[in-house]
Amino acid sequence: MTVDSSIMISFSTASKEYDNQTALRDITFMVEKGEMVFITGPSGSGKTTLLKLIYSAERPDSGHISVAGWDINNLKESTIPLLRRHIGVVFQDFRLLANRNIFDNVAMALRIRGAAEREIKTKVYESLKSVGLRHKSDSYPRNLSGGEQQRVVIARATVAEPNLLLADEPTGNLDADTAEGVMRIFKNINAKGTTIMIATHNKELYRNTGKKVIRLDSGNLVDVGKG
Amino acid sequence: MAPYAFRLALQSLIREKWINLLSILTIASGLLVISVTLFAAYNIDAATRRLPEKFSMILYLEDNTPQDRLESIMTALRKKRAVSSVRFISKDEAIKELRGLLKNSNYVFEGLDENPLPDSIEVKLKKEAVTAEAVKKISEEAQTIKGIKEVDYGEKFLAAIHSVRSGVTTIGIVLIAIISAGIIFVCYSTVKILFYRRSDEIETFKLLGATKTFIRLPFLIEGGIIGASGGLATLLGVMMFYYIVIARLSAAIPLLSTLLFPRTVFLSLPLIGLFLGITGAAIAIGRLRY
Incomplete structure (x- = not known):
C-alpha cells in the first residue's frame, strides 16, 4: 500500500479486539499533515485504543495503519521507539514521574x-x-x-x-477556564505545523472550530464531520 | 546516553540504599567465602608444589654389596630419565644423620652394639616425575635391580598429598561455582525488585520512545556497581584479615607467617563482583517488550 506524502495518519479497515470483545471495527479514515482532528464518542467507544494503535502500544488484528510513513502493521519491535520519537503523547493519566x-x-x-x-x-x-x-x-x-x-x-x-501530537482526554479533569487555556496551547502548537489528534468526549472543545471530528461508538466509526 | 544512564543508576542506588546495601553485604559475604577457599587452595597448592623438590627415594642395599656392583647400580639409576641425582649413603653416614636428628632422644641408641642400618642410595627425582604413579613405577623398576633389597619412597605420603591437592581443587571449584551462582542470584533478585519498583517509570520511558538499551543500561550499571562494591568490600576485609590479623597472630604462631597472599587474585575481586553483578542484572531484566 502506497501512502500519500501529505498524509500523516491512515487507517484502512483496521480492527482491534480484546478477549473477543471488539474495541475497534473496520475503521477507515485519513488525517493530513498539519491537521487538527478530534476523535469523539462516549466512554468505551474506542478512542484510547485508536490512539494506542497510532503510537504502536497496540497492533491491529486486521486492516492496515500507517503513521508518518511508518507501516504500523509490519513495524519491528526495535523500530517502535523510533516511531514514538515522531509522536508526542498527552496521556489521559499524565504518566508524570x-x-x-x-x-x-x-x-x-x-x-x-x-x-x-x-x-x-x-x-x-x-x-x-x-x-x-x-x-x-x-x-x-x-x-x-x-x-x-x-x-x-x-x-x-x-x-x-514531534510531527504528530496525540492527546487523550486532555481536558477531562479540568475546569472550563483551564480547559480553554490548554486548548489555546494546542492551537498554538498546531499553528506551527504539528498535526494534532485529540480524543475527547467534551463537545465544547470542537464545537464551531471547523476542524475534522471523527465520531466513534462501540468501536465503530459512525461519522467523520466538521466541528 | 551513557552519562545519563550512570546518573540514573546512581540515583537509584541512593534512593534504594538499604536494599542495595544489603545486597552488597550479601555479595561481600559470598565473595569472602570464595576468597577464603582461594586462599586455602592457593596455600595448599603452593605447599604441595614445594614438596617434590624435597622428595627423595631411599634404596636399601643388600649387606656387603661389592663396590663394582654399587657403581653399576648407581650408573643404572643415573641413566633413568626421571632421576635428577643419586647419592650413596653408607650405613655409618646413615647412623650419624640419625643420631643428629635424634640428638635429644639419645636413649634410643643405648645398648646398640652394632649399626643396624643398611647402606643405601638416595635418589632425587625431577620435579615433574614426582607423581604417585611415576614414583611407583620407578620403585618397581629399582627393585628388580640386583643388589637392592628394599625401596622406600613414602608411598602413602605421596598419595595423600596428591589426594589433598585434588580434593582441595575439586571442593574449591564446586564451592566457587555454587557461591558465584548465589551472588548472581542476589544481583538478579535485587535488580528484579528495583525493576518492578520502577515498572511505571519504565513503561513511561517506552512510551516516550526509549530504546531497550536506554532502559537496560542503568540497571546493568547498577548491578555492576553493586557487584563491584561487594568485591571491593571483600578485598578490604581480606586485606585487613591478612595484614592485620594474620600478621599479628604470626608472632604467636610462626607457621602462619609462611602463608602466601595471592594478591593478583584478590585484587581482581571487584572485577569478579562487577562481572557477577552485570550477569545477574542482565538475567533480571530479561527480554523487554514494547
Whole structure:
C-alpha cells in the first residue's frame, strides 16, 4: 500500500479486539499533515485504543495503519521507539514521574533521544515557558494542580518538536477556564505545523472550530464531520 | 546516553540504599567465602608444589654389596630419565644423620652394639616425575635391580598429598561455582525488585520512545556497581584479615607467617563482583517488550 506524502495518519479497515470483545471495527479514515482532528464518542467507544494503535502500544488484528510513513502493521519491535520519537503523547493519566521534578519530567523526552544537556536546558525552559510553567521547573508533580500537571505533560509531549501530537482526554479533569487555556496551547502548537489528534468526549472543545471530528461508538466509526 | 544512564543508576542506588546495601553485604559475604577457599587452595597448592623438590627415594642395599656392583647400580639409576641425582649413603653416614636428628632422644641408641642400618642410595627425582604413579613405577623398576633389597619412597605420603591437592581443587571449584551462582542470584533478585519498583517509570520511558538499551543500561550499571562494591568490600576485609590479623597472630604462631597472599587474585575481586553483578542484572531484566 502506497501512502500519500501529505498524509500523516491512515487507517484502512483496521480492527482491534480484546478477549473477543471488539474495541475497534473496520475503521477507515485519513488525517493530513498539519491537521487538527478530534476523535469523539462516549466512554468505551474506542478512542484510547485508536490512539494506542497510532503510537504502536497496540497492533491491529486486521486492516492496515500507517503513521508518518511508518507501516504500523509490519513495524519491528526495535523500530517502535523510533516511531514514538515522531509522536508526542498527552496521556489521559499524565504518566508524570513522581520522583522527578518538572524540569526532569519534560527533559526525559529529550534525554531518551540522546540530546545534549545544553540543548535540553534551553528547550525544556522554552517548552515550560510556552505552557506558562517556567517558574515551576523545580517543583514536583505532587505539588502541582491538575491543570498544571496537564500543561507539564503537554510541554513534555511537544519539547522534542514531534510531527504528530496525540492527546487523550486532555481536558477531562479540568475546569472550563483551564480547559480553554490548554486548548489555546494546542492551537498554538498546531499553528506551527504539528498535526494534532485529540480524543475527547467534551463537545465544547470542537464545537464551531471547523476542524475534522471523527465520531466513534462501540468501536465503530459512525461519522467523520466538521466541528 | 551513557552519562545519563550512570546518573540514573546512581540515583537509584541512593534512593534504594538499604536494599542495595544489603545486597552488597550479601555479595561481600559470598565473595569472602570464595576468597577464603582461594586462599586455602592457593596455600595448599603452593605447599604441595614445594614438596617434590624435597622428595627423595631411599634404596636399601643388600649387606656387603661389592663396590663394582654399587657403581653399576648407581650408573643404572643415573641413566633413568626421571632421576635428577643419586647419592650413596653408607650405613655409618646413615647412623650419624640419625643420631643428629635424634640428638635429644639419645636413649634410643643405648645398648646398640652394632649399626643396624643398611647402606643405601638416595635418589632425587625431577620435579615433574614426582607423581604417585611415576614414583611407583620407578620403585618397581629399582627393585628388580640386583643388589637392592628394599625401596622406600613414602608411598602413602605421596598419595595423600596428591589426594589433598585434588580434593582441595575439586571442593574449591564446586564451592566457587555454587557461591558465584548465589551472588548472581542476589544481583538478579535485587535488580528484579528495583525493576518492578520502577515498572511505571519504565513503561513511561517506552512510551516516550526509549530504546531497550536506554532502559537496560542503568540497571546493568547498577548491578555492576553493586557487584563491584561487594568485591571491593571483600578485598578490604581480606586485606585487613591478612595484614592485620594474620600478621599479628604470626608472632604467636610462626607457621602462619609462611602463608602466601595471592594478591593478583584478590585484587581482581571487584572485577569478579562487577562481572557477577552485570550477569545477574542482565538475567533480571530479561527480554523487554514494547
